[in-house]
Amino acid sequence: MKYFKQYLMLMGSILCVHYSMAQNPLIMTQFTADPSARVFNGKVYLYPSHDILARPGHGKVGWFCMQDYHVFSSSNLTDWTDHGVIVSQNKVPWVDSAAYSMWAPDCIERAGKYYFYFPTIAKAGGTRGFSVGVAIADEPHGPFVPQPFPIEGIHGIDPNVQIDKDGQAYIYWAQGNLYGAKLKANMLELASEPVKLEGFPDKGLKEGPYLFERKGIYYMTYPHVADKIERLEYAMSDSPLGPFKYAGVLMDESASGCWTNHQSVIEFKNQWYLFYHNDDLSPNFDKNRAVRADSLFFNENGTIRKVIPTFRGVGLSNASKKIKIDRFSAKSADGVEIAFLDTLNKFKGWKTIFNKADSWVKYNSVFFGKKTIRHIDINARSATGGTLLISAEDAPGKIIGEINIPKRNNWSVVKKAILSPPTGVKNLVVRLKGGGDVEVDWISFE
Numbered sequence: 001m002k003y004f005k006q007y008l009m010l011m012g013s014i015l016c017v018h019y020s021m022a023q024n025p026l027i028m029t030q031f032t033a034d035p036s037a038r039v040f041n042g043k044v045y046l047y048p049s050h051d052i053l054a055r056p057g058h059g060k061v062g063w064f065c066m067q068d069y070h071v072f073s074s075s076n077l078t079d080w081t082d083h084g085v086i087v088s089q090n091k092v093p094w095v096d097s098a099a100y101s102m103w104a105p106d107c108i109e110r111a112g113k114y115y116f117y118f119p120t121i122a123k124a125g126g127t128r129g130f131s132v133g134v135a136i137a138d139e140p141h142g143p144f145v146p147q148p149f150p151i152e153g154i155h156g157i158d159p160n161v162q163i164d165k166d167g168q169a170y171i172y173w174a175q176g177n178l179y180g181a182k183l184k185a186n187m188l189e190l191a192s193e194p195v196k197l198e199g200f201p202d203k204g205l206k207e208g209p210y211l212f213e214r215k216g217i218y219y220m221t222y223p224h225v226a227d228k229i230e231r232l233e234y235a236m237s238d239s240p241l242g243p244f245k246y247a248g249v250l251m252d253e254s255a256s257g258c259w260t261n262h263q264s265v266i267e268f269k270n271q272w273y274l275f276y277h278n279d280d281l282s283p284n285f286d287k288n289r290a291v292r293a294d295s296l297f298f299n300e301n302g303t304i305r306k307v308i309p310t311f312r313g314v315g316l317s318n319a320s321k322k323i324k325i326d327r328f329s330a331k332s333a334d335g336v337e338i339a340f341l342d343t344l345n346k347f348k349g350w351k352t353i354f355n356k357a358d359s360w361v362k363y364n365s366v367f368f369g370k371k372t373i374r375h376i377d378i379n380a381r382s383a384t385g386g387t388l389l390i391s392a393e394d395a396p397g398k399i400i401g402e403i404n405i406p407k408r409n410n411w412s413v414v415k416k417a418i419l420s421p422p423t424g425v426k427n428l429v430v431r432l433k434g435g436g437d438v439e440v441d442w443i444s445f446e
């Protein structure tokens with residue numbers, strides 16, 4: 001029976017696999033938040049919270065609402081595979097299946113097993129408030145088997161687990177402040193009394209601890225309400241349980257006003273990345289969030305440079321796929337607007353509106369490779385008719401393509417022969433030649 005259930009879960013997750021091609025936000029098929037990114041077996045695995053919209057009888061309307069977790073993976077940080085649901089509130093014996101409170105999780109590997117930690121609320125008779133559960137798998141994408149009880153001794157949210165160089169595992173969590181303890185080798189029980197971690201600002205909520213180590217320095221990153229909403233900060237120590245020394249701001253408060261942020265930091269193929277979230281797909285309700293990633297850089301002295309959030313995000317965009325230039329790297333000061341394609345279904349993404357002569361957007365890191373490109377395809381429409389010029393940033397005078405978008409209200413794909421075929425990796429510039437009003441959904445090269 002046990003194996004039959006696991007078989008069904010496995011088949012379910014295989015059938016659920018679908019792909020999300022994205023810049024920022026990374027996932028365009030569902031709301032995601034609180035990203036814990038991990039590198040397992042040469043791939044990046046993303047374990048986020050899964051925000052949904054509460055409705056009467058299902059969660060608390062107007063508040064966070066989560067009933068399960070998905071895991072996503074990527075080998076290039078551009079194309080993400082959704083492996084489906086890995087843990088659900090109605091399949092864990094100790095969890096209140098009406099709580100809809102499956103908050104920020106984490107996952108770590110030890111001796112070939114994958115331990116998924118998740119905070120949620122226990123059934124009546126269990127601990128009040130949040131407890132932390134564990135589910136175990138043989139593969140990073142599951143199937144995960146939940147443990148029958150939560151970890152004894154932890155009351156709080158946002159578990160984060162790290163294994164130090166000497167093999168000692170530590171678990172961190174939040175309850176207004178940040179706490180930590182050693183974990184036993186079984187990864188399921190505390191091996192020391194919890195301690196309140198020291199060295200952080202006294203005032204303002206702190207949550208979402210995420211520790212990583214680099215060159216002997218332990219970096220504790222966390223969201224903190226220094227003013228009205230959360231920003232990401234970090235503190236440094238020479239020991240996993242501190243004391244820590246406040247070191248600065250990792251990311252400012254969200255410009256859109258998203259109240260929460262939540263982070264993880266990984267090194268992948270010799271580049272460091274910050275994963276975080278914002279409210280891109282739900283700008284009017286910040287409890288439906290969307291996960292992002294941007295590159296992170298260290299200073300010579302080991303401190304971290306503040307990360308400026310971008311739409312372009314990370315990874316190369318393959319020239320032969322649909323390139324969403326609304327996720328631009330830079331744009332002209334005026335004459336360019338970004339809007340949802342369909343305000344009733346924001347998961348369809350955005351469009352770029354050019355409405356002033358010479359307005360432009362730049363889109364970095366498009367991979368053309370060595371193959372000769374012959375055509376540009378552009379999905380566009382225009383109320384006036386207009387002409388777009390495409391060039392590479394390093395050769396502005398050399399036009400890759402000049403495309404006339406005819407006057408028409410419907411979206412349609414215009415195909416145009418390439419004037420000067422690009423190779424390698426290029427930062428593209430798309431410019432409106434002359435005036436008019438032109439809307440672009442995507443461009444692609446074949």
Ligand code: FUB
Pocket residue numbers: 033034049064103104157158207208260261262
């Ligand atoms: O997602 C629910 C809560 O919001 C998380 O546990 C916090 O870190 C904040 O992001």
